[in-house]
Amino acid sequence: MAGRELGRPFTRFWHSYTVSAAGSALGAGALPLVAIVxxxxxxxxxxxxxxxxxxxxxxxxxxxxxxxxxxxxxRALIVADxxxxxxxxxxxxxxxxxxxxxxxxxxxxxxxxxxxxASAAAGSAFVKAVVVAESRxxxxxxxxxxxxxxxxxxxxxxxxLIGVVGPxxxxxxxxxxxxxxxxxxxxxxxxxxxxxxxxxxxxxxxxRLWAGWRLILxxxxxxxxxxxxxxxGGAYLWTxxxxxxLVLSDLxxxxxxxxLLLGIPSVGGLVGALLVPRIASKLGRRRxxxxxxxxxxxxxxPLPFLGEGTGAxxxxxxxxxxLLVAAGAFNPLFAxxxxxxxxxxxxxxxxxxxxxxxxxxQPICIAxxxxxxxxxxxxxxxxxxxxxCLLSVLFLPWTTDGTRAQGTAARSKPDSIANGGEN
Numbered sequence: 128m129a130g131r132e133l134g135r136p137f138t139r140f141w142h143s144y145t146v147s148a149a150g151s152a153l154g155a156g157a158l159p160l161v162a163i164v165x166x167x168x169x170x171x172x173x174x175x176x177x178x179x180x181x182x183x184x185x186x187x188x189x190x191x192x193x194x195x196x197x198x199x200x201x202r203a204l205i206v207a208d209x210x211x212x213x214x215x216x217x218x219x220x221x222x223x224x225x226x227x228x229x230x231x232x233x234x235x236x237x238x239x240x241x242x243x244x245a246s247a248a249a250g251s252a253f254v255k256a257v258v259v260a261e262s263r264x265x266x267x268x269x270x271x272x273x274x275x276x277x278x279x280x281x282x283x284x285x286x287x288l289i290g291v292v293g294p295x296x297x298x299x300x301x302x303x304x305x306x307x308x309x310x311x312x313x314x315x316x317x318x319x320x321x322x323x324x325x326x327x328x329x330x331x332x333x334x335r336l337w338a339g340w341r342l343i344l345x346x347x348x349x350x351x352x353x354x355x356x357x358x359x360g361g362a363y364l365w366t367x368x369x370x371x372x373l374v375l376s377d378l379x380x381x382x383x384x385x386x387l388l389l390g391i392p393s394v395g396g397l398v399g400a401l402l403v404p405r406i407a408s409k410l411g412r413r414r415x416x417x418x419x420x421x422x423x424x425x426x427x428x429p430l431p432f433l434g435e436g437t438g439a440x441x442x443x444x445x446x447x448x449x450l451l452v453a454a455g456a457f458n459p460l461f462a463x464x465x466x467x468x469x470x471x472x473x474x475x476x477x478x479x480x481x482x483x484x485x486x487x488x489q490p491i492c493i494a495x496x497x498x499x500x501x502x503x504x505x506x507x508x509x510x511x512x513x514x515x516c517l518l519s520v521l522f523l524p525w526t527t528d529g530t531r532a533q534g535t536a537a538r539s540k541p542d543s544i545a546n547g548g549e550n
Contacts, residue, residue, distance in 0.1 A: 180236035201315050264404050342469065425450070
């Protein structure tokens with residue numbers, strides 16, 4: 128029933144999205160391991176590999192957003208998948224002839240990260256074009272449920288695969304998933320590219336380049352949610368490596384117990400994503416956005432106050448489960464809100480600007496968290512992260528001023544599919 132309501136174009140896109148997400152989850156840790164195992168890279172080089180990917184993607188994604196906006200979104204998705212396939216496939220191909228270099232891995236990391244941002248932006252614009260407004264929470268929840276499922280199941284399977292065949296061969300599985308995704312996308316009906324006034328060449332490239340940022344910072348609701356996302360995402364990732372130290376060192380948990388603490392709470396994200404369409408239909412999207420946006424911040428509060436033993440591990444597991452249930456419910460509502468208030472002709476540029484800045488800010492938070500843990504203490508650093516997470520609540524869109532009119536304007540343009548799309 129849900130598939131019919133969302134339409135065949137979305138369902139086919141969803142199938143493609145699932146395949147590529149599963150492959151990415153399988154190969155999540157393969158590229159750094161290739162650097163370690165094949166090139167004997169040290170900690171600094173492995174860290175720089177991630178930094179290079181983030182910095183390059185931040186620089187390249189802004190002009191890419193403008194290019195994606197002026198073209199057909201299905202084509203952009205296919206190109207991004209093919210480029211990622213070629214980049215990942217090149218690693219084992221070059222490694223076989225003993226020609227793999229650190230520079231090559233840096234180029235691959237930058238390419239894959241940039242394409243993932245471009246693909247997410249094009250995908251968001253595509254979903255808005257093919258799914259009617261009333262069904263977008265369901266569509267975004269379905270995509271988010273894929274993310275939670277693959278993030279919970281993929282890394283353990285990928286780790287086992289790396290243990291059996293090695294990281295280089297595992298990259299082949301990741302790369303093949305993008306090729307299969309591209310082939311599935313060819314079955315998706317084309318969407319008409321937007322031809323808005325802002326795409327007029329006379330408007331100037333620089334003006335088109337920064338149009339996404341101007342909307343994010345100029346729209347009150349988007350600006351507040353952007354700051355909320357930066358604070359929450361940065362604070363949460365701040366805690367990830369510190370929680371590993373807390374669990375494995377301070378609480379003396381086993382690797383198996385730590386694995387359970389990573390895997391079981393992730394089910395909460397899936398639960399939230401599956402339940403949110405029904406809850407939002409009863410309570411309203413805006414109210415749920417605020418409830419779950421605030422609710423996800425409480426999960427970090429217990430971290431600096433955890434005691435010892437099994438009881439502390441149970442408290443940690445429950446708090447992380449609650450956090451991810453709220454996050455799983457919040458994400459589809461947030462994605463739908465951003466779709467609603469963003470004009471069609473700016474969807475890709477807003478998406479690339481948002482993703483690039485978030486990915487650049489989060490490693491800074493992780494580094495600051497580590498520095499505070501080293502200079503003060505682990506629990507003090509976790510306490511600061513919990514405080515920043517709570518602070519993010521202030522930036523939720525508690526008032527509606529300046530959002531409804533723009534949202535109505537964004538919805539005024541009818542969704543359309545050029546070649547036989549079905550809803």
